Amino acid sequence: MKKKLLLATMMFVMTLTSCVPYNTGNDASDTDTSASSAQTEIITSEAEKETRSATTTTATTTSITETTTVSETTTSVATTVEPEKPTTPFSLSNIPPFSNTPYYEVNNNKPFFTNDEITTQSYEYYPNLDSLGRCGACIACISLDMMPTTEREGIGMVKPSGWHLDKYDFVDGKYLFNRCHLIGYQLTGENANLSNLITGTRYMNIQGMLPFENKTAGYIRSTGNHVMYRITPVFDGDNLVATGVLMEAYSVEDNGQGLCFNVFCYNAQPGVVIDYSTGENHLDENSDVIILDPFVEDPAEPPVIDRDMPDSEDNQSQTYILNKNTKKIHYPWCSSVEDMAEHNKQEYTGDINEIIGQGYSPCKRCNPS
Numbered sequence: 161m162k163k164k165l166l167l168a169t170m171m172f173v174m175t176l177t178s179c180v181p182y183n184t185g186n187d188a189s190d191t192d193t194s195a196s197s198a199q200t201e202i203i204t205s206e207a208e209k210e211t212r213s214a215t216t217t218t219a220t221t222t223s224i225t226e227t228t229t230v231s232e233t234t235t236s237v238a239t240t241v242e243p244e245k246p247t248t249p250f251s252l253s254n255i256p257p258f259s260n261t262p263y264y265e266v267n268n269n270k271p272f273f274t275n276d277e278i279t280t281q282s283y284e285y286y287p288n289l290d291s292l293g294r295c296g297a298c299i300a301c302i303s304l305d306m307m308p309t310t311e312r313e314g315i316g317m318v319k320p321s322g323w324h325l326d327k328y329d330f331v332d333g334k335y336l337f338n339r340c341h342l343i344g345y346q347l348t349g350e351n352a353n354l355s356n357l358i359t360g361t362r363y364m365n366i367q368g369m370l371p372f373e374n375k376t377a378g379y380i381r382s383t384g385n386h387v388m389y390r391i392t393p394v395f396d397g398d399n400l401v402a403t404g405v406l407m408e409a410y411s412v413e414d415n416g417q418g419l420c421f422n423v424f425c426y427n428a429q430p431g432v433v434i435d436y437s438t439g440e441n442h443l444d445e446n447s448d449v450i451i452l453d454p455f456v457e458d459p460a461e462p463p464v465i466d467r468d469m470p471d472s473e474d475n476q477s478q479t480y481i482l483n484k485n486t487k488k489i490h491y492p493w494c495s496s497v498e499d500m501a502e503h504n505k506q507e508y509t510g511d512i513n514e515i516i517g518q519g520y521s522p523c524k525r526c527n528p529s
Contacts (some may be wrong), residue, residue, distance in 0.1 A: 250272065250392075252396060260430050262363065262364065263372075263407075263424060264424045271408035271409065271421070272408060273388050278388055278412055280413070281301060282300075282301050282386065284350065285299050286350070286356050294321045294395055297392040298343050298391050299390040301387070303384075303385075303386050304380055307349065307380065308349035310349075313352070314529060315357065318354060321359065322399075322400030323439060328429075330431055333478070337360065337361060338360055339357050339359075340358050342391040342405065343391055344373040346373065359439055360427055363428060363429045364426060364429075369405065375409075375421075385412060386413065392408075399436040400436070401436045401438075401439045403436060404426045405425050407424075408421070480492070480512065480528055481500070481505060481506070481507060484505075486504075489523060491523075
């Protein structure tokens with residue numbers, strides 16, 4: 161009887177021992193190895209999640225070198241990896257010569273973004289300047305959280321390739337060239353970034369680029385959606401001044417239904433001949449298109465935010481319109497000037513600081529500086 165009881169006890173203990181996972185290296189069974197592997201995968205997966213959570217950061221950087229900037233509210237890891245080079249089927253030879261029209265539609269107004277480039281992750285990328293000091297294609301996925309909430313500071317210290325400080329009385333604002341942002345300040349807040357500034361005519365800046373930039377900003381503000389946005393300065397050979405810029409935009413969430421364009425904006429100025437190899441320029445005596453043609457704001461568009469007015473030392477002989485009633489200072493092209501009573505208008509040419517000293521303040525719409 162005792163023997164039977166002892167045998168039953170031993171069998172019970174063996175049964176309990178067989179329920180415990182057990183692995184002694186090479187002696188483990190196939191089943192034990194599979195279970196251990198599965199458990200290891202789970203542990204590894206959890207560890208990876210913890211590691212990613214620990215290393216994932218919210219980064220905001222502004223650089224004049226090759227970089228990707230991640231918006232403040234987008235949680236992702238900042239990277240300096242250059243986006244894949246687009247195989248853009250664009251050729252300057254397919255663009256007709258400038259004929260006093262600010263832009264030309266390219267590819268039936270459809271941008272060249274590939275499916276791999278389209279994303280809803282906010283970012284911006286500015287390549288290094290080339291060996292001639294020229295900008296390359298700037299690309300961004302723009303969202304509402306990337307747009308600036310503060311006024312733009314001066315950029316008078318920047319001298320893009322081919323920069324010249326020349327004036328003509330018939331050019332709006334007098335100055336032929338502006339320090340022209342490729343991706344406008346009102347979209348991403350990039351300002352004194354050498355990789356985002358080219359020598360651009362006032363005509364291209366205001367007549368060509370600004371209306372499309374305003375449409376982009378207005379769409380983002382009204383929908384909160386993302387927009388793929390690429391601006392490519394197009395240089396002919398080793399020219400220091402771009403012949404123009406290729407502007408592409410595509411609204412992501414609605415597959416381009418809300419915003420979609422592909423245009424080439426001419427870096428030209430009616431009435432002026434430009435040597436694009438150096439930036440030298442002179443009056444076109446054969447031109448009959450010497451007119452002051454300020455940008456007229458579409459009432460449906462958001463208020464104009466000044467892109468790249470000459471500033472710093474350039475302001476010494478700038479022309480402004482003063483409102484004697486409200487004591488506000490405006491650029492001549494500001495839409496507020498159109499609403500101003502004639503008896504309240506006064507033209508002023510000189511240093512803005514002098515008129516501020518007389519009690520005037522800059523208009524919040526056109527932000528004269």
